[in-house]
Amino acid sequence: MHVLVVHNRYNSAQPSGENNVVDQEVALLREAGHRVEVFERRSDTIADRSLLAKAAVPLLVPWNPAVRSELAARLRTERPDVVHVHNVFPLLSPAVLAACADADVPAVATLHNYTQVCPPGTLQRDGKPCTECVGTTPLPAVRHGCYRGSRLATVPLAVSLSVNRRRWWSGVERFFCISAAQREVLVDAGMPAERLVVKHNFVPEPAARRTGEGEHVLYLGRLAEAKGVRLLMTAWDRLAAAGGVGVPLVIAGTGPLEQEVGAWSAGRDDVRYVGLYDPAQCREVIARSVAVVAPSTWLEAFGLVVVEAMAAGVPAVAAGHGAFVELVQDGVAGLLHRPGEPDSLASCIRRVTADPSRNRDMGRAARLRYEQGFSPAVGLARLEEGYRTAIAGRSGGGASPPPSRNGNAGSRWGIRAGRDGGST
CATH class of the missing domain: 3.40.50.2000 (Glycogen Phosphorylase B;)
Structure with missing residues (x-):
């Protein structure tokens, strides 16, 4: 398959598991013989912008029209089979979905966190689980300043969630949830269950494995x-x-x-x-x-x-x-x-x-x-399955969605106590 991966890379000064996942999936697909290209922005570049350009970045969070035009043109030229969307914050925006629709290319998206229902994506406030914005408007997040402790910084995320909610839900053929617990929260929040499938992240075979008792x-x-x-x-x-x-x-x-x-x-x-x-x-x-x-x-x-x-x-x-x-x-x-x-x-x-x-x-x-459950072979099979289903769905192939794998997803919000000699 011909796959275009869309990702806004996080700042390199901080470790990013999400960046690692994207890089590992790209390498895995290429090793399997698929043609994979990348459309990306890098948050590192924000520091090099002028003061005026830096001030304009929050305005791009809900919608970046230049990205829509650039990506749509590339899609029309290259005609990939499927677009795989990862992170779009802060420089890409959900305009990438409009570009996919413009070029009539099916999109899948990996949900690495909870930004579909929570502006900062953490489902946490003041060190405790919080679902105040789940299934409703994100005004509580603004009131509490949930992103970086700032009401002003939270506004672009809250606006993006509000105005783009339906675009996400209708513009993506398949959402990859990275756990059953995450999927349960999103389904309970009203996201279309038939488009949400569990695809755990895989981990490459490590160069080193434990041989002794550990240090x-x-x-x-x-x-x-x-x-x-x-x-x-x-x-x-x-x-x-x-x-x-x-x-x-x-x-x-x-x-x-x-x-x-x-x-x-x-x-x-x-x-x-x-x-x-x-x-x-x-x-x-x-x-x-x-x-x-x-x-x-x-x-x-x-x-x-x-x-x-x-x-x-x-x-x-x-x-x-x-x-x-x-x-x-x-x-x-x-x-x-x-x-x-x-x-x-x-x-x-x-x-x-x-x-x-x-x-x-x-x-x-x-x-x-x-x-x-988490080897490269398992990860590749689940990626390919999701891509094929998305392509068939857009082309009218009538493929039914893969069965969801809820497993033991915990309580309504995925919260479950662990066992430490006591009860769950």
């Missing part, structure tokens, strides 16, 4: 409140006060809490803050882990670092809500802690590090889970 507990990701970094620090302090777990905590990443994490870890033997690692370093540090910790307080739509750990044969300790519930087989391939509870997180870390034999069994189960 550390690892947090790898953005240093932000929503990722549970402060929760982890509290839990680790409680473990340290009780004598520790015998291995240090390694924290890799950057973000708003970087200075706080650096100050907290300074002078300690049981914590190492290593800053931002490149992809090769990330793969190596995962493979040397006793466990990877993902204590997010927001409802993760996926959880790439958890699957990367699985691929390396490393169990995860993750928050028992959102997508983690379907990714981590609790007690088999990892442990789920009660969301937002430092004692539960500390208990799970203690359990996963206390018994090397059980930890090895969990690592083997995690690897098997990866092979069965």
